Amino acid sequence: MSVAATPPPSAPRPATAPKSVRVFRRIDAELVHCTIAALEARIGRSFPKSGLRKIGRELMEVSADAPRRIAAIQRRSGAVRIIAWLLSLAILGILGTIPFTLRPGHVETLADAIQVLEAALSASFFIGACILFLLSWQSRMRHARTMEAIHELRALAHVVDMHQLTKDPPMLLARESDPNSGTDLYSPEELQRYLDYCSEMLALISKVAVLYAQDSTDPQTMDVVDDIEDLTNGLSRKVWQKIVLIQRGKPGVGTPPSLVPAHKPPMELE
Numbered sequence: 001m002s003v004a005a006t007p008p009p010s011a012p013r014p015a016t017a018p019k020s021v022r023v024f025r026r027i028d029a030e031l032v033h034c035t036i037a038a039l040e041a042r043i044g045r046s047f048p049k050s051g052l053r054k055i056g057r058e059l060m061e062v063s064a065d066a067p068r069r070i071a072a073i074q075r076r077s078g079a080v081r082i083i084a085w086l087l088s089l090a091i092l093g094i095l096g097t098i099p100f101t102l103r104p105g106h107v108e109t110l111a112d113a114i115q116v117l118e119a120a121l122s123a124s125f126f127i128g129a130c131i132l133f134l135l136s137w138q139s140r141m142r143h144a145r146t147m148e149a150i151h152e153l154r155a156l157a158h159v160v161d162m163h164q165l166t167k168d169p170p171m172l173l174a175r176e177s178d179p180n181s182g183t184d185l186y187s188p189e190e191l192q193r194y195l196d197y198c199s200e201m202l203a204l205i206s207k208v209a210v211l212y213a214q215d216s217t218d219p220q221t222m223d224v225v226d227d228i229e230d231l232t233n234g235l236s237r238k239v240w241q242k243i244v245l246i247q248r249g250k251p252g253v254g255t256p257p258s259l260v261p262a263h264k265p266p267m268e269l270e
Contacts, residue, residue, distance in 0.1 A: 027214055029070075032207050033063040039204065043197050046190070052163050052197060059156060059201065063208050066149070070212060073145045080134050087131050091124045139218070146212050146221050153209045153228060157202055161235045164198040167191055168242055192246050199239045202232040 040056035047053060097120070167186070186194060206229045213225040 027207060027210055029063070029067045029211050032204065032211065033060065033066075036060050036063050036204050036208075039197065039200055046193055046197075050163075050194075052160070052194065052201070055156065055159055055163065056201065059205065059208070062152060062156070063204075066208055066211050069145070069149055070215075073142050073149075073212070074215065076138070080138050084131050084134055087127050087134075091127050094120050094124050094127075143218060143220060146216070146218075147224065149212055150209055150224050150228060153205050154231065157205050157228070157232050157235060160198055160201050160205070161238075164195060164239055164242075167194055167198075168245075188246055192243055195239050195243050195246075199236045199243075202236045202239070206232040 036056065036059050040053065040060055043050065043053045043056050209225050209228040213222050216222065
C-alpha cells in the first residue's frame with residue numbers, strides 16, 4: 001500500500017504590517033488634541049477655578065491650531081519656485097549661447113574668446129547664487145515659523161512650572177496647623193492630583209512639539225524639539241519629587257491617577 005507523499009510546506013510570505021499597526025508609527029495631531037481635551041476636562045472636574053485649567057484650555061487651542069500651522073510651514077512658495085525656474089532657464093540660455101558666440105568669425109582673437117567666456121560664466125554664477133539665496137531664504141522662513149511655534153510651547157511649559165512651584169508638601173503642614181487659613185490649600189490627595197496633572201500637561205506639551213519635527217529633516221528644528229523634550233522631562237522630574245515626598249509623609253495617600261491602570265491587563269498566553 002503506497003502512501004502519498006505530502007507536499008513540502010511552502011515558504012512563509014513576508015507579512016506586511018496592517019494599517020492599524022502602521023498608524024502607530026506616527027503621532028496623530030487629532031489624537032494628541034483629544035488627549036489634551038480629556039486632561040482639561042479632568043482638571044475642570046477636580047479644580048474648576050484653578051489657573052492650571054486655563055493653561056489646559058490654552059494648550060487645547062495651540063494643539064488644535066498645530067495642523068494648520070504645520071501645513072503652512074511645509075507649504076512651498078509658488079512664486080519662489082517660478083522665479084527659480086526662470087533663473088535656471090536663464091542660466092541654460094546663457095550657457096547655450098556660448099558655442100554660437102565662439103564660432104569663427106564672431107571672435108577674432110583668443111583674448112576676445114576668453115572675455116566672452118568669462119562674461120557668460122560670471123553671469124551664470126551670479127544667477128546661480130540668486131537661486132541658492134531664494135531656496136535658502138525659503139528654508140530660513142520655514143525654520144523661523146517653526147521656532148515661533150516652539151517658543152510658544154516652551155513658554156507654556158514654564159507657565160505650568162510656575163503653577164506647581166507654590167504647590168509643595170509644606171502646604172500640608174500649614175493646612176494642618178491652621179485649617180481656617182484664608183490661603184488656597186490642598187489636602188494630600190488633592191495636591192498629589194494637582195501635581196500629577198502638571199506632569200501630564202508637560203508631557204503633552206512635548207508631544208505637540210514633536211508634531212513640528214515629525215515630517216522635517218531640518219537638523220536645527222529637531223535639535224530644538226529635543227531641547228523642549230529635555231525641558232519638560234526636567235520639569236516633570238521636579239514635580240514627581242514632590243509627589244514622592246507627599247507619599248512618604250502621608251502613607252495613606254494612594255497611587256497618582258496617571259499610574260492607575262484603566263483596566264485589568266489581559267492574561268498572557270503561555
